Amino acid sequence: MPIPSVHEKSVRLTIPPAGTASGRPIARRKGGLRRHPAWLPYALVSPLGVFVILLTLVPAAFTLGESFFRVDLFDPPIRFVAFGNFVDLFRSSAMRTSFANTAVYVLIGVTLSTVLGFIMAVTLQRRFVGRSLLIALMIIPWALPGVAEGIMWLGIWGSDTGLLNSALTSLHLIDHYQVWLGTNPLLTIFVIELVQVWEMTPLSALLILATLQNIPGEVYEAAAIDGASPLRTLRHITLPLALPGVTLAMVQALVGAINIFDEPYVLNGSASTGASAVMQTYFVSFQDLNFGEGYALSLMITVVTILASLVILRFIYRPVEY
Amino acid sequence: METRRSWARRAGVLFVLVWTIIPLYWAVNISLQTNVQGSAKPSNYLPPTPSLSNYIALLLGSGETAQAMRQGFVNSILECLCATLLTTVLATLAAYAFARMRFRGRTVLFYAVLATLALPAYTTLIPVYQLMSAVGLVNTYVGIILVYCSGFLPLATWILHNYMTALPISIEEACEADGATRMQVLWFVVLPLARPGIASTALITFLFGWGQFLFPLILSTDASTAPLTVVIAALQGRHSFPFTMMSAAGVVAVLLPALIALVANKYIVNGMLAGSVK
Numbered sequence: 001m002p003i004p005s006v007h008e009k010s011v012r013l014t015i016p017p018a019g020t021a022s023g024r025p026i027a028r029r030k031g032g033l034r035r036h037p038a039w040l041p042y043a044l045v046s047p048l049g050v051f052v053i054l055l056t057l058v059p060a061a062f063t064l065g066e067s068f069f070r071v072d073l074f075d076p077p078i079r080f081v082a083f084g085n086f087v088d089l090f091r092s093s094a095m096r097t098s099f100a101n102t103a104v105y106v107l108i109g110v111t112l113s114t115v116l117g118f119i120m121a122v123t124l125q126r127r128f129v130g131r132s133l134l135i136a137l138m139i140i141p142w143a144l145p146g147v148a149e150g151i152m153w154l155g156i157w158g159s160d161t162g163l164l165n166s167a168l169t170s171l172h173l174i175d176h177y178q179v180w181l182g183t184n185p186l187l188t189i190f191v192i193e194l195v196q197v198w199e200m201t202p203l204s205a206l207l208i209l210a211t212l213q214n215i216p217g218e219v220y221e222a223a224a225i226d227g228a229s230p231l232r233t234l235r236h237i238t239l240p241l242a243l244p245g246v247t248l249a250m251v252q253a254l255v256g257a258i259n260i261f262d263e264p265y266v267l268n269g270s271a272s273t274g275a276s277a278v279m280q281t282y283f284v285s286f287q288d289l290n291f292g293e294g295y296a297l298s299l300m301i302t303v304v305t306i307l308a309s310l311v312i313l314r315f316i317y318r319p320v321e322y
Numbered sequence: 323m324e325t326r327r328s329w330a331r332r333a334g335v336l337f338v339l340v341w342t343i344i345p346l347y348w349a350v351n352i353s354l355q356t357n358v359q360g361s362a363k364p365s366n367y368l369p370p371t372p373s374l375s376n377y378i379a380l381l382l383g384s385g386e387t388a389q390a391m392r393q394g395f396v397n398s399i400l401e402c403l404c405a406t407l408l409t410t411v412l413a414t415l416a417a418y419a420f421a422r423m424r425f426r427g428r429t430v431l432f433y434a435v436l437a438t439l440a441l442p443a444y445t446t447l448i449p450v451y452q453l454m455s456a457v458g459l460v461n462t463y464v465g466i467i468l469v470y471c472s473g474f475l476p477l478a479t480w481i482l483h484n485y486m487t488a489l490p491i492s493i494e495e496a497c498e499a500d501g502a503t504r505m506q507v508l509w510f511v512v513l514p515l516a517r518p519g520i521a522s523t524a525l526i527t528f529l530f531g532w533g534q535f536l537f538p539l540i541l542s543t544d545a546s547t548a549p550l551t552v553v554i555a556a557l558q559g560r561h562s563f564p565f566t567m568m569s570a571a572g573v574v575a576v577l578l579p580a581l582i583a584l585v586a587n588k589y590i591v592n593g594m595l596a597g598s599v600k
Contacts, residue, residue, distance in 0.1 A: 036423060044419035047412045048475055049431060055472030056438045059449035060478040066449075116341070123334025130335075136587035138338050140346070143583035143590065144576045145533035147551040151558060151572035152349040154565070161565065163348050166365040177363070198345065203594055208593055230330065247471050259442050262535045262551075266558055278444055278536075285448050286540055302445045309440075 067299045071292035078292075083295035094272060095297070098280040101189055102258060105276055106308075108193040108199065109257030114249050116197065117204025121245070122238060124205070125212045135206075142202040150266030151197040157181055157267070181268055188274040195263045200256050204249035211245030212238065247317040251309045258305050277301050346580070353377070353570035360566040363474050376570035389558065390545050391571065391590050394553035400529035401538075401549055405470035409478050410524045412471070414516075417482035417520060422494070429577045435476045442472055444536065451540050459541075466541055466549075470531050476543035478523045485519030486512060525586055549573045 070081045089095045120138065124131060141149070156163045157180045165177040180191045217237070223233045261278040268274055274285075278301060285294030352360050353376050354369040379392055419425070448577045450469060451460075459465030489512065497507050513520070542548040546555055548556075554571045557563050583590050 015488065038425070039427070040504060041419040041423040041425040044415040044423075045431060048416035048435065048479060051412070051468075051472045051475050055474075056441070056446055058436075059432065059446035059453065060441055062449035062452075063445055107578055119334060123331055123338060128329075128331065132587075134335060135591065136584050137342050139587060139590055139594070140342060140580050140583045142594065143529045143579040145551050146576035147535050147539075147555050148572045149345075151483055151554060151568060152345050152576070153559075155348050155352045155569055156345060158565070160363075161352075161361050161365065163344075163365060165364065170364050198341070201341075205402075206591060206594055207334060211581055249560070255442065259444060260445075262555075265535075266555055269559060274595055281444065281447070282536065282540075286451075291448055291452075298445050298447065302442055305442050308441055311394065 006025030042192045063295050063302075066292060067295035069292055069295075071295065074289060081292070084247040085293045086213045086300070087222065088293060089296055089300070094275070095280060097272070098275050098277045101274055102260070102277040104186065104189045105193050105196075105260050106254060106257040107258075108190055109196055110250050110253045111198045112197045113186060113204045113253040114246060116209055117249050118239075118242065119202065119214055120205035121208035121242070122234065124209050125238075139202045139206065141171070141198050142200070144199070146196070146199060147266050149195055149199055150263045153263075154267060156200070157191055182273050185273050188268065189248050192264050192267050192274060193257065193260070195267065196256060196260055200253050203252055207249045207252070208242050211242050211263070215241050247312060248313050250316065254308055254312060255305055258301060258308070329552070330471040331461050336526065346576075349569045349576075350573050352566055353573050355566055356525035357564045358568050360457045360569075375558070376564075377574070377586070379571050380567055381574065387563075390548075390549075390553050390556075391574070393545055394548055394550040395574070397463075397542075397547055398532060398551070399469065401466050401547075402528050404467045405474065405531045406528045408467065409527050410520060411470050412476055413482050413523065414520060416475075416479050417486055418512060420479070420483050421486040422491075422512075423504075435479055437474045439480065447536065447540070450537075454541060454590045461542055461544060461547055463547055466538055466547055469537055469541060470534065473537070474527045474530055477597050478527055481523050481526075481593065482519055484596060485516055487514050518589065519596075521586075522589040522596065525582060526587050526593035526597060529579050529582065529590070 008210055052321065067085055068080060068082055069078055070084065071078050124135060124138075125172045155161075159165070159179040159181070162177075162178055162180075164180065165174070169177065181188050219237055219241075220233065228236070259278050260276045261282065264274055264276055264279055281294050281297045284290050284297060286298065351367070351369055354372040354374070355366060355377070356371075356373070359366055359370055380388060381395075382388065420428065438561075450472075453463045454460050459468070464493070493515070494507050494511055497511050498504075502510070532549075533551065534549065537557065538549050538552050539555070542552060545553070554568075554575055557568060557571055
């Protein structure tokens with residue numbers, strides 16, 4: 001089945017069939033595709049294989065291995081230190097702060113992008129005039145570079161020229177301009193993460209919308225006949241049936257928020273207030289040139305990302321059957 | 323009840339519009355004002371005397387900044403186009419083999435490719451930098467393009483593999499029965515049928531490339547290969563840089579991806595959904 005588009009008459013947005021992890025059965029063998037020269041598939045996949053092995057698998061293995069070594073340009077030679085790098089990481093208060101900060105980024109990012117994405121998805125669930133245009137507009141933030149988004153939002157958060165200060169002053173909610181970034185750590189993180197939420201929410205909305213469109217209309221008709229209010233319908237039908245999409249939305253937001261770098265880099269520079277774990281990796285590796293600790297930190301971020309994704313998938317994901 | 327629902331939808335539509343448009347509008351608004359106008363309290367919600375002077379100074383000037391911006395724009399285009407082309411071609415070939423051929427090691431390799439999708443890109447940041455500097459590819463287009471390709475290939479292969487397995491196989495069988503070779507089948511039958519999937523893959527890859535920041539930041543230590551993202555982030559670090567011109571720089575960097583998203587939204591939406599099912 002070709003992937004249907006949102007513009008087709010049926011306006012059915014579906015997550016394409018993912019196949020099975022090992023690939024779909026190749027072919028019905030009846031008649032089937034004939035055999036090919038044995039070397040042909042290897043010729044077709046080898047460029048991909050070379051890229052994946054040389055520039056991803058080998059480097060990843062390197063990260064894993066080297067995180068147990070002291071690799072410091074200012075402290076040669078390279079030597080085995082077992083868990084030394086990890087111990088140093090946990091002893092460093094900047095590092096502990098960056099972990100805590102990342103946890104806050106994740107909490108805010110996952111919650112907000114999922115809630116807002118759900119609201120957008122419910123808005124777009126039924127057809128109406130201008131719906132495809134609205135979807136086209138909605139995905140724009142997802143397509144933009146994080147760096148440029150940081151710069152755009154600087155115009156909103158700015159301490160002496162920003163839109164937020166101006167609007168709040170005009171509404172007499174504050175009597176003088178405030179500094180939103182860089183003073184209060186929690187406020188700083190919230191303000192930075194909101195920029196990333198702006199970027200991530202369109203995908204969350206699409207993922208949830210794709211699930212919502214699989215809900216058969218009869219379910220809603222039955223609810224209407226039984227006299228369920230729109231709010232009850234939303235709570236007891238839409239929300240539970242949207243869970244698979246919600247789960248995927250949460251996972252993508254989680255991965256995005258754990259790895260946040262561009263937005264804080266632009267909005268807050270090298271200031272330590274609100275520094276994320278990935279920023280800390282960058283500072284440790286490319287400013288302090290302590291690659292060993294950088295490796296250990298990358299490894300930890302990777303493991304946490306994978307574990308946290310699995311936890312969400314395990315505890316929230318429920319396959320839905322109609 | 324019907325009316326209550328339609329009010330809720332109107333509120334939802336209004337929310338999507340306001341949420342999406344305000345940051346975009348604000349950057350454009352600021353970028354069209356002079357520095358004095360932009361510093362007004364409260365802000366000018368419309369540019370009092372809209373002027374493109376920031377853009378002209380930023381892109382057509384003869385200063386160091388304008389040169390860096392022009393170079394950055396050219397670099398971004400060049401790096402993204404090459405990476406997109408290479409990624410799409412290689413992913414198409416590999417995806418076809420995975421989708422329609424049996425060979426030893428197929429499952430292992432396919433799983434290995436999928437597994438890399440679960441790795442955050444930053445896992446490989448430091449070793450990739452060391453590898454690139456060992457082979458002298460720091461500050462070269464080739465280095466950046468290779469790194470982009472390695473980052474985007476697994477996802478592109480995954481999207482195209484899913485697309486191709488979903489194509490009806492009977493047409494391919496019929497062509498083979500008529501004496502076409504496998505490569506002819508790929509070229510004359512599968513490629514035309516898979517065109518929407520290939521378009522989605524290429525567009526998504528281009529957008530990913532355009533947004534890259536951390537990898538080019540460490541792989542281009544001077545302006546010769548730095549893409550637009552790295553150039554404008556460096557401007558932001560300068561204290562004396564006028565923020566109205568900064569906004570203009572932001573708008574320059576988002577113009578192309580925003581247009582692509584708006585015009586090719588059908589392909590982008592499909593690519594986003596296909597790519598997220600990891």
